[in-house]
Amino acid sequence: MPPDNSHDDKILRVRVTAKDADTLRALLRDERPDVGGRPRTHADGSVGIDAYVPARKAEALEQPGVTVKVVGDATATGKARQTEVGEGDRFADPSAVPRGLGDKVEE
């Protein structure tokens, strides 16, 4: 079994498209990439899935009947999102009560 992703590397988000379901299934079984979402079958019978892999692993996924397209740098995207996480405790004040996002509709 090939070594799995090391978390020290930059992780790329790639779109893996195989010519058919069996090809994708074999690829996922043998290469064991981290995946997101689920396999999607297209009109031509090809099947795609998001994978999250270091750059060197992305190249290894390129096999006969399989195309790999880099969508983005998942590590960089994730780091950017980390700036959207709260700091401290917004509910530290006992009068601070969470409110949901639904509209409370008076009748």
Place this chain on the structure above:
Amino acid sequence: MPAHTNSNARYLNTTEVDSALVRLAGAYPQLSRLVALPEPSVEGVTCHALEIGSTPDGGKDCVVLTGGVHAREWGSCEVLVLLAADLLEAYRRGTGLAYGGTRFDAAQVRALLDGLSVVVFPLVNPDGRHYSQTADPMWRKNRNRAHASGGPACVGVDINRNFDFLFDFTTAFAPNAGPRVSDDPCDYQTYQGPHPFSEPETRNVRWLLDTYAGTRWFVDVHSYSEDMLYIWGDDENQSADPDQNFRNPHYDGKRGLPHDTAYAEYIPESDADTALELAQEFCAGLHGVRGGTYTPMSGFHLYPTCGTSDDYAYSRHIVDGSKSKVLAFTIEWGKEDPNSDAASFHPPWAEMQRIVKDVDAGLVRFCLAALKT
């Protein structure tokens, strides 16, 4: 009125998910009860759930909603915290509840909290969330260092592979099935742990199911693919042959292949029908908000899983006839869009807020439909 109108300006950090529950319990003492889970996380964090309902659980039907099992799927916690906040506020004020085009009137809000105990456990894996939000954003597992002595990847167990369902996957599945699970402690994402329930985070979920014996529905909130999945995840479903079931050793080595005749997991037709109907209700509630389309379907597609929370929850009554039947679901919120980096495990918060409304509308409709089954 609550003091902070801008309390939804960002994702919640780990501390805030918990303090949100504490504040809700304090603000709505007649309608909610704070539940301390029995085991701290691997790194020592005490976890809470919130039981909501107009009367304390006393044999009422119960729905258990869990989130934050997978560290990187941040928005699952907000989905559940903000759902609880909406239901509590609307019930107390006697209002209806609207998410975009999906609307529930005051009588429906009242019926939900009068008829059901809703137990929300929004952050099953606090150590993992903290690590994902402050260090490696792609982190998925918990942060247990006990099972390996290798490098940084050799930390942690995938909580959603650590439940007791077909845990011995090399025996259970066909050799070429390729289940998405690993027995290698250095697997970056899907290490199952040394044995079922080896992790305190997993045991806390089991404790909720044991403690709320009236639980009839279980929903685990994950990301992503815009699906509402129901049992089973180890193979395709069938309702014709009860012998083809996860407990039958005759089918060891045959499970987990798509489109074959060797094995499919048995589910009674009535359960399959009810599970599909409830999944469809979820999707309809979600669709009404802003037109989103989630797919109701069983959990198996292309490759099998094992040790997951939903299959375990439903399998309990089969393994032990004294336990109640729990129809079990996994939500996979969030888009799969190769052309947008907003589609990911952690979308920009502005987008995540729209997703929270989608999923919360779906969950309210799910609960109302469940009440009628």
